[in-house]
Amino acid sequence: MAHHEHGEREVLDAADINRALTRIAHEITEREQGAQDVIILGLQTRGVPLAVRLAEKLASVDPAFNPAQCLGELDATMFRDDLRRNVTRTLGVTRMPSRGIDDAVVVLVDDVLFSGRTVRAALDALLGYGRPRAVRLATLVDRGHRELPIRPDYVGKNLPTSSSERVSVRLAETDGVDSVVIAPLTELPLEETPQEKSPQEKSPQETP
Amino acid sequence: MKHLLSTADLSRSEALLLLDTASQMAQTQQREIKKLPTLRGRTVVNLFFEDSTRTRISFEAAAKRLSADVINFSVKGSAVSKGESLKDTALTLHAMGADAVVVRHWASGAAYQLAHSGWFDATVVNAGDGTHQHPTQALLDSFTMRRHLVGTPDNPDGVGHDLAGQHVAIVGDVLHSRVARANVHLLHTLGARVTLVAPPTLVPVGVSTWPCDTSYSFDETLATGPDAVMMLRVQRERMSGGAGAFFPSVVEYMRRYGLDRDRLATLPEHTIVMHPGPMNRGLEISAEAADGPRSVIVEQVTNGVAVRMAALYLLLAGETP
Structure with missing residues (x-):
């Protein structure tokens, strides 16, 4: 893989990503006073492997956390506000943890927080499954440019970006390598554009 | 689309x-x-x-x-x-x-x-x-077959898989059945093998061009051990002169093409029984077949x-x- 060609700049490598997730696991246990009521929900698609890793770390920090019962994945496609602006999206898997989400502290996990629209859709999707005591948001990268009043509770790295740049999170599970790169929008090959991102997230300059 | x-x-x-x-x-x-x-x-x-x-x-x-x-x-x-x-x-x-x-x-x-x-x-x-x-009927039939014949505990709906290698018998009034036509094409596309079973009078002209086999004997087809048996409704409202124009009597139809208790007992362990509904109980399908453990009719x-x-x-x- 050519990480540093075409004006790409690596901002996090595998070790950085690992350290960020470890720190977030400690922050969650500290803030929630243990992880016994915590549920980790990965947002499709790259939030899912991140959630799996975070759950493993949480279990090693606090053995009260059981990944088999408290880890799930959420696809918010059907709750998006931009369905009619795009070609039809393929639906992803939603799998709620066996314990349910009622009265739990649900931590939503995403790779990049940008406009906030995916998280807005995820919050709506979540409410159909029950009533958590609280919902938190963990993101590997916060790149700014919010379009909705949404803020993260746990951040791997704050990454000031220009809207003419593109942030790509690559993970071993989905892309064969752990790396976060930043590149000018035009110079990234088209096939590396993750499908799940909204047009605002893909190409903000097209947004009216 | x-x-x-x-x-x-x-x-x-x-x-x-x-x-x-x-x-x-x-x-x-x-x-x-x-x-x-x-x-x-x-x-x-x-x-x-x-x-x-x-x-x-x-x-x-x-x-x-x-x-x-x-x-x-x-x-x-x-x-x-x-x-x-x-x-x-x-x-x-x-x-x-x-x-x-x-x-x-x-x-x-x-x-x-x-x-x-x-x-x-x-x-x-x-x-x-x-x-x-009747495309959505065929899709729900394939969805049901995939869940029962292809699904695993890890992937109960068989997501991502087709129906390759499955053998489906579609039995009864093929002539008037849009469900049969829709199923033949979809099942063929998904890699399944289809046998249409009907009396000669209820087999449409030109069926030889369809991607399926045809049989006049339900018992011979059952002997090959199909994975799914789909019973079709005898559509008497589309038969001018009642059913009389297409088969001699209801009793004869039942005896040769009905899924009764005896035929049900010959099915392999995993075979599912389907019907698009509404059913003529006691004509093309017996109560034992419609309500038995192999029946997926309500799930359809x-x-x-x-x-x-x-x-x-x-x-x-x-x-x-």
Whole structure:
């Protein structure tokens, strides 16, 4: 893989990503006073492997956390506000943890927080499954440019970006390598554009 | 996909996308709140020129679960019974701002006509046209077969898989059956082998060009151990002169082509029994077969809502071309 060609700049490598997730696991246990009521929900698609890793770390920090019962994945496609602006999206898997989400502290996990629209859709999707005591948001990268009043509770790295740049999170599970790169929008090959991102997230300059 | 008119139009990847999307839709129906906001602001018209209970209710439930507005237009009591043409009905629906029209019509080809005549630009979903096609029924049948014959504990719906290697017997009134035609094409596309079983009088002309085998003997077909047995309703309302024109007597039909207790006992352990409904109990299917543990007939109805949600989602959710 050519990480540093075409004006790409690596901002996090595998070790950085690992350290960020470890720190977030400690922050969650500290803030929630243990992880016994915590549920980790990965947002499709790259939030899912991140959630799996975070759950493993949480279990090693606090053995009260059981990944088999408290880890799930959420696809918010059907709750998006931009369905009619795009070609039809393929639906992803939603799998709620066996314990349910009622009265739990649900931590939503995403790779990049940008406009906030995916998280807005995820919050709506979540409410159909029950009533958590609280919902938190963990993101590997916060790149700014919010379009909705949404803020993260746990951040791997704050990454000031220009809207003419593109942030790509690559993970071993989905892309064969752990790396976060930043590149000018035009110079990234088209096939590396993750499908799940909204047009605002893909190409903000097209947004009216 | 702009319309869903015939299973013969579906590629393997389109068919799999519909089935896999139906699987996600079925999952959402386990939520406490089943309604999704996905098609908010879209209008779906159910245009039914023929009586139907389960298909209309199933489409209505599917559209409502996706938050579409649903208008039911049944011909009885409408202007059509006063002589209005299909074209004028279409123009009326267009004027009302229908985004999709789900059409059931007694004439084969009516859905195609509606979609391609240029009368309006709404999406057309064929909910059964004459003896031609009934694509959502075939999709829900394949969804049900995949769940029972291909699914594993890790992947209960068999998502991502087709029906390669499965053998399906479709038994009974093939001549009048749009369900049989729709299933033959879809099952072939998904890699399954189909045997049509019917008395010679109920086998359509030209069946040799269909991608399936034909047999006049139910017992010989059962001896080959099919993975699914789909019983078709004897459509007496489409048989002029009652059933008399096609087989000597109901008793003879039952004896040769009915799924009775004895035939049920010869089926392999894993074989499922299907019926698109409504059933003529005691004619093409016995109570033992319809209510037994192999029967997936009630589940077919449940899966019908998920499959129709998937079709409406894939046809209507994206940008309007």
